[in-house]
Amino acid sequence: MQTRNINLTINGKKYELVVDVRQSLLELLRERGYTSVKQGCGVGECGACTVLVDNVAVDSCLYLAVWADNTTIRTAEGECRDGKLSPVQEAYMEAGAVQCGFCTPGLIMATTAFVEENKGKTLSRQEMKKAHAGNLCRCTGYQTIINAAEEALKK
């Protein structure tokens, strides 16, 4: 087994790790208890494992752990601070955008990246849909998810 030393920040906490070079960022995060990061396909089809790497949304199943050296990672766990939900989490809750909840943490991170990138802009629903097309949800039909994204963008 080949390993490499990496340094990274996960939800504000610093880590110095020795990782198996074959390991994905998804596996690294789940092994350390960040279980909001879900595996739905393992090959980048579903988006359930979406996290932010330096504020960019990525499928962590397709992202090698070693690539995360010197990066800052954000997951859904870290978006709630001191018991206060992030504006995106709040919007999902209010919009009724949560059913089984398996796709939810990944979608919340996709929306978070989207909102941070487009703050203050007026976007059409079609543009919002395009920004979320990499995340599958089988429960909601996406209606309330886009409603949540729309509300979060206004906050």
Place this chain on the structure above:
Amino acid sequence: MAIGKSHRRKDVRAKVTGKTRYTDDYSMPGMLEARYVRSPIAHGLVKNIDTTAALALPGVEAVFTFADVPKNVFPTAGHPYSLDPDHQDVADRLLLTDHVRYHGDEVAIVVARDRLTAGKAAKAVVVDYEELPICVTSAAALAPDAPAIHAGGNILKSTSFEIGGSLAEAETRADLTLQGTFRTPIVLHCHLENHTAYAYMDDNDHLVIVSSTQIPHICRRIVGQALGMEWSRIRVIKPYIGGGFGAKQDVVLEPMVAFLSTKLGGAPVKIEMDREECLVATRTRHSQTVTARAGVTKDASITFIDLDVISNTGAYASHGHSIPMAAGSKCCHLYPRAVTKFSAISHYANIPAAGAMRAYGSPQLFFGMESLLEEAARSIGMDSVEFRLKNCARPGDIKAKTGEYEHAVGIKECLEKGSAAIDWEAKKKRYATQTGNIRSGLGVACFSYGSGTYPACVEIAGCRLVLNQDGSVHMQVGATEIGQGSDTALAQMATDTLGLSYDRIHVVSEQDTDVTPFDPGAYASRQTYVAAPAVHAAADKLKRKILTHAALMTDESVENLNLANGNIVLQDQPEKVVLDLRDLALDSYYHKDRGGQLTAEVSSKTRTNAPSYGCTFVDLEVDIEMCSVTIKNIINVHDAGRIIHPLSATGQVHGGMAMGIGMALFEELMIDSETGWIYNGNLLDYKIPTCVDIPDLESEFVDTFDPTSPYGNKSLGEPPIISQGPSIRNAIWDATGVKINEMPMTPKVLFTHFRAAGLL
């Protein structure tokens, strides 16, 4: 009142912060991982199996083949046990087989210390097969010389019934008789959490299984049957679950993880399916061929509907013949003044096993029925909505037809509301004369459904309420939360009956068959309907116990007291607080001479089955040259009785509509008809709708109250998926004059039909 308000879902805060734990989020030290060895052919016999190389890999603990597993054949369908042997599910499974019946069947299993090694070892098992002839389609499987997939032949079951009068007589009353044949595809559930389960033993004869299942109590019984164990020696735990849609209303991995743990000294053993396995080696939606006939009079009365279904159940029975039969029995509620004849045949084939999927055969059946009735309306020159309004169920019809109970019937109101919302009449006129490449069309289709499985199966539910020391209430229900929001809806019911605030009721969402009251689980859109009486009775009982204790603590009589907003108040002066429930709770637990833990538990059986109704209206545009369909506006209107939680109810409708659109326009598991090979068993090639594939969805409800539920509610989980297919098909016909009698209506299919019709 909590009912009717969109209270915060009980699990929503935990879900948006990623705190809810699903099966894979639990782990145990020393957990072993197992991987199946799957057949690369669709039909054959194992001639030799060599496990030497697999066993030699470091980290491999064991390899089991078909020769090692118990010889108890077991059923897998998530139905309650039946006391009637003729009604029990077909037992046709062994844990592993030497007769492989579909591309991906399970011949051996490898257990290793980690998943990677298990996967490598599974590939190292060498299997020699003798190939057998293959039948994939219904025609091939039902041919007289078809190879037998199971010992008894390929026909699983064939039945028929006639209801509402005599078909022969109704045929003579018809001025016009129509007929059509309709085909529906194999569809996959694609819940985001794959099937996953693990098991360990915590005593020599006691097994614990943790699984992503919709049916913990049924699972316990079937594992007992498969392993020949006492049912009470098995404990099934269901944590949060990432969707099921019927694929987890089947026992899939649990008997195997249980078997492996028993073989490995009780060590924890897990099977976590990968996405590709989960898509083809669990369950699918039955592909069906529906031949529909209907008779109408000149004045637009439907005299009879005659439906004949061929249902392809695949390699194993699973829910098998129950699928067409359930849909057949539920469809009779829609146009109840017509005679209904229904017949169905279910058969095996060399394709993945079909099981339960949202709305359980109804989307297939209504595709045939509502497409043919559209033809009836158009043939006699009547507007599609008017035709349905004339024939649809009215209050009193259901009791007249079944001789049993009065139910709320709101289909007429659904049609009126939907028609107004989509602006039917104005658009009809506008779309009447269109030429050119891009044309618009309007479509409508209705459905009827049930609110449970009675009288086919027992309907049993349970609720336990416990007054905590701090005056809040813990609620345990056998009804299984799978994301649909049942915990929240049932808590709202308890809130209103108890007189507590919603926030003071905590639902224990995790199911544990050693602890949870008995209920067979999440299916048939049954839970809010059949659990309601248990919740109502338990809440009533606990309230009486609380008031009895309040009477002991005060000088008031029980009759003079009430519980409102979490306080003990005077019956005739609700604003007068006599006691804080927190003080009462402490007293009941800790007073040395009186009280005790105040609890109430009720198990109830439901002997009614309320029909629910609804319809889809769609306005779409067809680009004939591109063979593409763009939905401009789509609306579902539902009669689901009283709506308990409007936001969640709307969410159920949206989700069903999106699945229905996927089934209508692009979803299909494709299997080679010669070899049985699966072409698109992954989420890239089997495409489910993404955000950009789904138009904005509209959902409406009509206001009804079903008298058979203490809270007036009826089913809602599955019905939203039923009527998109026929409404879209009817709208494409409206736009182009071409009838597409098959789903999915992909560009390729449209091309074939448009060319045949001379449009291209």
